Amino acid sequence: MSPLVITAGEPAGIGPDLILQLAAEGHEVARPWLAVGDPALFRQRAARLGLAVEVVSLADGETPVMAPGRLSVWPVALRSACQPGRLATANADYVLESLDLAIAACREGRASAMVTAPLHKGVIIEAGHAGFTGHTEYLRDACGVDDVVMMLATDDALHARSPSWQGSPGLRVALATTHLPLREVADAITPASLGRVLRILDHDLRHDFGIARPRIAVCGLNPHAGEDGHLGREELEVIAPTLDALRGEGLILDGPLPADTLFTPRHLADVDAVLAMYHDQGLAVLKYAGFGRGANLTLGLPIVRTSVDHGTALDLAASGRADAGSLAVALNLAAEMAAARAASA
Ligand SMILES: NC(=O)C1=CN([C@@H]2O[C@H](COP(=O)(O)OP(=O)(O)OC[C@H]3O[C@@H](n4cnc5c(N)ncnc54)[C@H](O)[C@@H]3O)[C@@H](O)[C@H]2O)C=CC1
């Protein structure tokens, strides 16, 4: 069974700490897992954290042996010594090489899914990768697909479940635009882009979450969804006509709805996912609902990729105060999705 791989992300952040915490406790999922990163970095960070973890470098093709206190690593060398909490542009290429290795392993079937610990977008851009905006877009380009969708969800909304499910519905929030300056958001929402995002969201809710007829609530862009055109015309001219056309294809869509009232329990009770128009419109609510207990996933890829719901937390690196809850959720989700895709292949 090919393993799950976790990229350690920004070396000065909490990614290495979180991976070591899971290794120390022997976090178990249905498949073996290993990390991608610098073995020396893991050893140094384990010493700083006082965690008794044996770090073992694996050769390509070797299967990780899972045991509490043991971390298997596909080695990638840091370019420069790492001080926890201090960013170094020299290590941007280490972060990207780790990603490339994990992506290639997933695409070639040597890994069954990838989980990403957080990276720091700014330091990668400052290192000279001017177009870099995040894992999501990097994965899209590396996998050669035109469009992907970022979706974050609270833990209780991450699993396929039976129609008789009585537990918390949780919250799934997908984004129509991802890492864009707010000034550029309105222009990026076109009938074509919105159509592509909604089709991917509908498809992946059916296939990865087992929802036969996904109900998607779509936020407006402007206050009060444009107030009949008095507070912006994107709802009338772009969003509503696009939703009408997609309803004609069979998608079940509600909206465009005022985002402030959409995110209330009564409205959310009847939907499987919300499509927010921009990053903070959706993710502020999601993080209020369950920061540290959710996961991020990239829809529309040929491989499984999940991630944490938080960033690099440079302030907490090597402190022992970083919470590994979201990484555990992301790893569990990756294992479930990999198993489901293998079963349906
Ligand atoms: N998947 C990824 O690679 C992501 C990367 N980022 C990047 O992270 C960097 C920092 O972003 P910020 O907005 O400062 O968000 P952040 O999530 O790193 O930190 C926000 C606050 O939450 C705390 N926090 C974060 N994770 C925590 C954890 N596991 N346990 C306990 N406390 C935790 C931090 O200490 C800080 O007070 C940026 O460069 C951003 O682009 C942000 C989100 C996701």
Ligand SMILES: NCC(=O)COP(=O)(O)O
């Ligand atoms: N706020 C979520 C986020 O920034 C995640 O970005 P990505 O690196 O997963 O694309």
